[in-house]
Amino acid sequence: MQPLAREFIAAVREAARDGELGDTTRAEWSRTRDLLADLSRERAAQGFSPTETATFVFSFKQAIFKRLRSEFGSDAETLAEETWTATELFDKLGLYTAEIYQKAREEVIVRQQQEMLELSTPVVELWHGILALPLIGTLDSNRTQIVMQNLLEAIVAKSAGIAIIDITGVPTVDTLVAQHLLKTVAAARLMGAECIISGIRPQIAQTIIHLGVDLGGVLTKATLADAFQVALRKKGLAVAKG
Amino acid sequence: MGDFLLVTIQVDMHDRLAITLQEDLTERIVNDRTRGVLIDISALDIVDSFIGRTLGNIASMSRILDAETVVVGMQPSVAITLVELGLSLPGIRTALNVDRGMDLLRESLERG
Structure with a gap:
């Protein structure tokens, strides 16, 4: 001093x-x-x-x-x-x-x-050609933009045919978030990859329906495990006991 | 390539070029009795609403002419742009690369 x-x-x-x-x-x-x-x-x-x-x-x-x-x-x-x-x-x-x-x-x-933005949007490869994007925390438009970009770039880099977006960690879904999710799914589809949305909690399912958001064209599963199973089946793979 | 037409777009698409492509392609589909069209746009990094709509139109036209269209290799930035423009092209089938696109076309031909 x-x-x-x-x-x-x-x-x-x-x-x-x-x-x-x-x-x-x-x-x-x-x-x-x-x-x-x-x-x-x-x-x-x-x-x-x-x-x-x-x-x-x-x-x-x-x-x-x-x-x-x-x-x-x-x-x-x-x-x-x-x-x-x-x-x-x-x-x-x-x-x-x-x-x-x-x-x-x-x-x-x-x-x-x-740092939070970078940390919060990891894209992980579950299997050859199957990507998972576990989303955690509130989604705002800034973050969703980065999520979308990361996912699409990972799809190209890994030439993945299926991407699972897991929203277990997303506390609330409003119309904006739902719209962003739909946009991401549409963009991935344009690139030739299929998206599965998983981890939709009961409250969120209710909110989505009350908001009048149409998730009809998107494949949705309750848990990541279910989604992974569907993804494997689509690739013609199966999990067997060894 | 067999029953398929492969179109690779190497230059920046402008409006007139898109129209020319549309005309040439429909012509070829009829003349060659093509059953499938692959449009490879992996080299395309700028797209506007007109090009997006033209791609959609080409797909619809080939369907009328009994040929499947698959757009392959779309860049992430292009996909984001199209979605933001509200053009999610619901009528178009897509694939990650030419190989996958071929598989897709073969599958759909076998089925019907």
């Missing part, structure tokens, strides 16, 4: 030597800014609160004010003026740390979202 504070003071002193205290976006402040940015990022990653992060800067105020008072003690007008300049400067630097802190947190959120 202490070396960091010393470094900060040194950076501020170096920047302030040129006499420009009003504008911290200038080049001579870049060392101070970099220092604070590193500090904010580090603290954001460690889970500090924004208040704690900004307090690093604001805590210098008291010391600075004390110094100013001892220097201009008798001259009230200069003291007030210098205090105001110092306040303004440290407020700006403090706000800067808060800004960087927030930016760092947002970067973390964006990265996590990206």
Whole structure:
């Protein structure tokens, strides 16, 4: 903590030597800014609160004010003026740390979202030419788009004739999700692959019918196992006891 | 190829080309007494609603002329585009590649 504070003071002193205290976006402040940015990022990653992060800067105020008072003690007008300049400067630097802190947190959120998207759409090969796509979690249009693309690309890559979309892990199905599912099935069919939708829970079956979504043209099975069996049969394969 | 016609689309389809294909194909089906048509569109990566509809039309026309049409090798991006355009081409039979398409045509010829 202490070396960091010393470094900060040194950076501020170096920047302030040129006499420009009003504008911290200038080049001579870049060392101070970099220092604070590193500090904010580090603290954001460690889970500090924004208040704690900004307090690093604001805590210098008291010391600075004390110094100013001892220097201009008798001259009230200069003291007030210098205090105001110092306040303004440290407020700006403090706000800067808060800004960087927030930016760092947002970067973390964006990265996590990206990772979640990638993690949540695996396409697995159950057998030669049989793919399974276990969907878990709520489907929004952004995710469904990625799911659709992944599945279609996997169909080409593995030259799979049958794809099983398992929606056991999907908590709710609304018209939009149902429509996306139907689109995926239609697109797969255009490419020459057949889709089976499995894992439809009783509540979801009721919802789909109440919503008036027509799944008539799509092969549906209650469980992934049933769907796999159908897929094997379509390929002319059978499971035998060895 | 035997009783089948194989059409491979190698260039970007534009409207006039699609119409020419439609005319040539129907002509050939009648002249050669073709029983099956394979349209390989694996090299096609851009498609619009007109091309999509023309493909559908070709399939319907060949059915009237007693020939099955199978579209093979559609790219994922093309499939997504067609579905988003609302053209799921319900009348067309599809297969992943030419081999599978051939199998499909042979099967349907044997059956009927």
